[in-house]
Amino acid sequence: MQSFPRLGRILARRPRPAALIAAAATVIVLGTLGTITTSDATPADFAPRTSTGAAYNDGWTDGRADLVGDDNRDGRVDEDESGWDCQTMGNRVCGADVPAECENAGDAVRLCVTVASRPAYGWTNPDGSRVENPNGRARVRDLEEKPGTPGFTAALRALEDEYREHRPRH
Template sequence: MQRFPRLGRILARRPRPASLLAAGTAVVILGSLGTIGASDATPADFASKDDAAAAYNDGWADGRADLMGDDNRDGRVDEDETGWDCTTMGNRECGPAVPPQCKGEAEFADLCATVATRPAYAWTDADGTPHTIAAGRKLLTRIDAVPGTEEFAAALFALDTQWAQHNQP
């Protein structure tokens, strides 16, 4: 036999204002105590005190620099470092950089590099038809011929001629 048979039904059906006030007051008090007693620690206080993370990050940077050929670890590959490649970096002494799409093109490498550096452009025909041409690197990826072949050279000359017709006075 239950000791208080109707207590469960009464609490479930109609909460009393006093019980609501007591629950709200408890939430406010506990929240205030949590705010007052909160720690003023910063994330640096919880950081590891050993040098494992620093050693890991140094190893990562060194590995990346080794992969790039960056001997002095400054994030750039200069001309006097082992990773310098005149054909891909480009400078005043080497001429323009040769893009990856031109690898294998020996005879017209300068023309290929010139086509690759050209920006996208557009023009409108005399009848009002608009035409949009992608940037040079995108156009080089669309050439179906292998660099170094006559077909590739012909496509380069066609792209160069088209650009000159619409962009030079």
């Protein structure tokens, strides 16, 4: 009978911080495990899905031929089909946004559009001479390399690098 009064004294004492932390950690671990183990997810739910840039009728792109906006039913949405979104697909340059100087630029069309959109700018050299450049469209038009040639991309990069080095800072 002496054990009951002793048990009462133990229960009546204030809990120690270590005991509270251990109890809280146990609750967190058991709650997390209970939540995870009740999930009906399978490894297949976490497998990467292939994307063609457009959604199927069910909202997923998984290689089926029932693409929303796939007008020719070839299994993918191509440019100029009803499901094409030029703001989010491909090179993200819309037809009306591509200046004539950048037509037929191929993979360099985005860089070409960037260079062509630059304003006229200039700078003063250390010797005091002034350099003035026309706007980007005129600079692309004046390139010796033409869109679609191998040196065109390198020439565009050089123009963009020069602009970044000397651009006006406000």
